Every structure is written in structure tokens, then in C-alpha cells.
Amino acid sequence: MDEKKHVKFRGRLVFVGFGSIGQGTLPLILRHIDMPRDRITILTADDRGQKEAGQYGVKFIVNPIERDNVEQILGPMLGKGDFLLNLSVDVSSTVLIEYCMRRGVFYLDTCIEPWHGMYTDGSLSLASRSNYGLREEALAVGRKYPKAATVVLTHGANPGLISHWVKQGMVNIARDVAGGDVKIPTTKEEWSRLAMQLGIRVIHCAERDTQIAEPRKRRNEFANTWSVDGFVSEGRQPAELGWGTHEKNFPPDGKRHDFGSDAAIYLARPGMSVKVRSWTPDEGPYHGFLITHGEAISIADYFTLREGGKAIYRPTCHYAYHPCDDAVLSNHEMGGRNWVAQPNYRIFMDEIFDGVDELGALLMGHAKGAYWYGSRLSIQQARKLAPFNSATSLQVVVGVLGAMVWALENPERGMVEPDDMDYRRVLDIADPYLGDVIGQYSDWTPLKERGWLYNEDADVDKSDPWQFKNFRVV
Numbered sequence: 001m002d003e004k005k006h007v008k009f010r011g012r013l014v015f016v017g018f019g020s021i022g023q024g025t026l027p028l029i030l031r032h033i034d035m036p037r038d039r040i041t042i043l044t045a046d047d048r049g050q051k052e053a054g055q056y057g058v059k060f061i062v063n064p065i066e067r068d069n070v071e072q073i074l075g076p077m078l079g080k081g082d083f084l085l086n087l088s089v090d091v092s093s094t095v096l097i098e099y100c101m102r103r104g105v106f107y108l109d110t111c112i113e114p115w116h117g118m119y120t121d122g123s124l125s126l127a128s129r130s131n132y133g134l135r136e137e138a139l140a141v142g143r144k145y146p147k148a149a150t151v152v153l154t155h156g157a158n159p160g161l162i163s164h165w166v167k168q169g170m171v172n173i174a175r176d177v178a179g180g181d182v183k184i185p186t187t188k189e190e191w192s193r194l195a196m197q198l199g200i201r202v203i204h205c206a207e208r209d210t211q212i213a214e215p216r217k218r219r220n221e222f223a224n225t226w227s228v229d230g231f232v233s234e235g236r237q238p239a240e241l242g243w244g245t246h247e248k249n250f251p252p253d254g255k256r257h258d259f260g261s262d263a264a265i266y267l268a269r270p271g272m273s274v275k276v277r278s279w280t281p282d283e284g285p286y287h288g289f290l291i292t293h294g295e296a297i298s299i300a301d302y303f304t305l306r307e308g309g310k311a312i313y314r315p316t317c318h319y320a321y322h323p324c325d326d327a328v329l330s331n332h333e334m335g336g337r338n339w340v341a342q343p344n345y346r347i348f349m350d351e352i353f354d355g356v357d358e359l360g361a362l363l364m365g366h367a368k369g370a371y372w373y374g375s376r377l378s379i380q381q382a383r384k385l386a387p388f389n390s391a392t393s394l395q396v397v398v399g400v401l402g403a404m405v406w407a408l409e410n411p412e413r414g415m416v417e418p419d420d421m422d423y424r425r426v427l428d429i430a431d432p433y434l435g436d437v438i439g440q441y442s443d444w445t446p447l448k449e450r451g452w453l454y455n456e457d458a459d460v461d462k463s464d465p466w467q468f469k470n471f472r473v474v
Contacts, residue, residue: 005034017088018049080104090116101145110156142415159295160399164423165361169373192305196313201365211355217326228345235272240292242300244316263301275473278320288320302419357391377435402426
């Protein structure tokens with residue numbers, strides 16, 4: 001790989017958390033960011049990754065961050081101009097964000113985390129346990145410090161790269177429809193108007209992971225190709241989706257929020273129990289889980305066009321995730337346990353022997369039907385490109401790398417989401433690590449080949465294929 005240094009950084013870098021994503025990110029930071037490794041510290045709650053950190057001579061400290069020790073732990077480690085890379089679980093993102101914004105510290109995370117126990121606290125309302133609620137809380141902190149050092153909210157693969165693939169996909173569609181060059185939007189309103197003009201009604205983060213490992217999943221074990229803690233946490237949150245202005249059939253289990261942007265709704269059931277129809281180039285049509293993710297809300301919010309305070313255009317947006325087959329089995333087993341997690345878990349890494357992670361943005365409803373744009377990365381490609389990575393982790397890791405470089409190049413932007421960033425700059429950094437980056441059109445709709453075996457008239461809206469009712473598997 002080209003070892004070009006994208007940016008120079010002389011501050012201190014602190015990792016909070018060092019699981020599979022942290023371990024995969026460290027070598028690429030050292031490869032592409034010009035900084036002394038003795039300025040890097042890994043701060044984590046357990047000894048996972050200690051061997052990997054040692055290979056690079058990076059300081060490794062086991063000292064869990066808890067509600068009452070944030071200042072005590074981070075005070076000696078971070079000051080103005082330093083960078084906190086939050087790849088942890090069970091540590092409040094908003095607490096770390098406010099700590100950084102008050103002190104002029106750069107910050108980046110891949111999702112908004114609460115303190116341990118919040119996701120499964122049945123005394124809290126579903127709305128407060130949602131990603132919508134967590135995002136509103138984080139955005140409120142950002143508004144308090146508009147001129148702070150750059151804080152990047154939720155930037156890995158998805159959320160993260162998916163927002164940039166949406167924009168590149170829109171540009172590609174516009175060029176193909178117009179038959180030539182198009183003016184690239186530069187503002188939120190211009191992007192929203194382009195999406196409306198193209199007729200994009202639905203956006204999926206469409207992912208199919210076919211990686212397989214040996215030994216396979218065992219009984220009473222949750223196996224996955226990336227963080228089990230992270231997947232189980234988000235899978236037990238309510239299913240969430242950005243809610244489009246074209247939608248006519250509100251879900252019977254759907255709920256609206258009475259605060260915030262009103263760009264999204266949630267379903268009163270865990271995302272791991274909700275299946276939707278989607279499509280990727282290799283897999284074709286498939287059933288995926290409607291797992292809540294930040295991009296479902298931020299993309300829908302970003303592309304909302306308002307007139308007189310009323311939303312006149314917004315696409316429906318959500319995740320449609322088919323994880324590796326062993327993770328599907330793990331989820332099925334956990335569902336049978338009424339969403340009580342298995343006592344054992346395993347993150348597949350060295351034991352993966354084949355498979356691909358196909359992850360991209362599926363844009364639907366425009367003049368050419370459906371268009372998928374994203375990354376098709378095999379385990380063999382991932383291992384050649386970077387150490388300590390699977391295909392799944394590497395797609396996240398290069399999203400982190402691209403966003404870190406962008407933040408250091410844009411040092412005083414305050415809080416930003418992926419949708420606010422320069423999509424081409426981030427993709428130019430990430431693309432060399434994403435395997436085959438492709439765009440492909442399809443005539444697929446969620447109504448295609450429906451009803452031939454059983455009458456589904458009660459479950460579909462034939463007047464408009466792009467209604468959420470048609471995507472949902474009932």
C-alpha cells in the first residue's frame with residue numbers, strides 16, 4: 001500500500017477503547033498520519049489488544065472510565081490541540097464530547113454511546129433509549145460550543161462512509177440522467193433539492209456480510225465479524241428509520257418523537273426482530289434486519305427540505321443489515337432467550353477463511369429505479385491491505401482514518417456529522433482500502449416477484465413500490 005502521509009499531527013492522541021476497530025485503526029494511523037507513536041496512549045477497560053499495541057510500541061493503560069472519574073483520568077492526558085478517539089462501549093459519548101469541546105480537544109466516535117445499562121433500562125422510555133434521543137442530546141452539546149475544535153459525530157463505515165456514498169451515488173445518477181456533467185451541490189439545501197429533483201424516495205444502507213469462519217458459532221455463544229457488545233446493544237434498541245414525506249402508511253407499531261428534528265420515527269420493538277427487504281449487487285434481493293443506526297436519522301434530517309417551516313421533501317432512510325450467517329444464528333438464539341445475551345461471545349478474525357462484506361447506499365425511486373454504490377471487500381483483500389482487520393472492520397477503520405484526517409485539516413469546525421463533511425476528501429482517503437468500489441443499477445423493487453406463492457394484497461401498497469409497508473417483512 002501507498003504509505004502517503006495525509007496530514008501532520010504533533011498533539012497527543014488518546015484511544016478510549018481498543019477492541020477490533022481500535023486494533024485495526026492504529027496501524028493505519030501510523031501509516032498515514034505523520035505523528036510520533038510516543039504521543040499515542042491507549043486507554044481501555046480490559047487487556048484486549050494489549051499484544052497488538054505492544055507490537056507498535058504504543059502505551060497501553062487499563063483504567064476504565066466511569067461516571068465519577070472522567071476529569072481525573074483524562075485531565076493529565078488531554079489538552080488543547082490533542083485528539084480523543086472514542087471507540088469504546090458503555091462510556092457516555094456526550095460526556096466525553098463536552099469534556100473535549102470545553103478544552104479545545106479534537107474528538108471522533110463511530111456511534112453515540114450512553115453509560116452502561118441505559119440501553120436495557122426498562123424504566124426509561126423507548127424514545128430516550130433511541131439513537132434519535134442520543135443524537136439530539138449530542139447536538140445540544142455541540143450548539144453550546146459553536147467555535148470549538150472539530151468534533152466528528154459518528155463516523156466509521158455506517159454511520160460515516162455511507163453518507164458520502166449517498167452523495168457520490170446521487171452525483172452519478174444525476175450525470176447519467178442528464179447525460180453529462182452536473183453542478184456538484186455545496187450546501188445542505190442544494191443537496192436536498194438535487195435529491196428531490198432526482199425523485200429519490202428511499203435510501204438504504206444495504207449490507208450483506210458473507211464471511212465464514214471455522215470453528216462456526218457454538219451453542220450459547222454470540223459470534224460476529226465485529227464488536228459483539230456493539231451489535232447486541234444496537235440490536236436491542238428500538239428499530240429506527242428516517243421517515244419520508246412520500247409515506248402514506250404509518251406503521252401500526254410506529255411512534256413519533258415529541259422533540260427534536262422530527263426526521264425519524266421508531267418501532268416499539270427491538271431492531272433485531274424487524275426484517276426488511278433490500279438488494280445488493282452480489283447478493284441480489286435479501287432480508288435484512290432494521291437495526292437502528294445514526295445514519296438513518298442524520299441522512300434523513302440532512303436531506304429534509306422545508307418551506308415555511310414544513311417539510312416538503314425527505315427520503316425514508318434506514319439500515320438493512322444481513323450480517324454474517326453465524327451472527328444471524330446468534331441473533332436467532334438470543335431472540336429465543338427473549339433478548340438476554342448469550343454468556344459467551346466471539347469476534348471472528350483469524351478464523352475467517354472466506355467471504356465478502358458488501359456495504360453501500362441503495363438509492364431508490366429515481367428515473368432509473370434503484371442504484372447501489374459502495375464497497376465490495378473480501379477477507380483476502382482486507383488481509384493484504386491492513387493488519388488486524390476483517391473485511392467488516394476495515395470498512396469502519398478507513399472511515400475513522402478519513403474523518404480524522406479531515407478533522408485535522410478543518411480544525412475549528414465545532415461539531416459536525418458525516419453529512420456536513422467534504423465527501424470526496426474522505427472517500428479519496430478511504431477508497432484504496434475498500435476493495436471494489438462499484439455503482440450498479442437494478443430494476444429491483446420490494447414488490448418484485450411478490451404474491452406468486454401466497455396472496456399478499458393486505459401487506460402491500462401496489463400504488464407505490466417505494467412505501468415502507470412494502471419493504472417490511474411481516
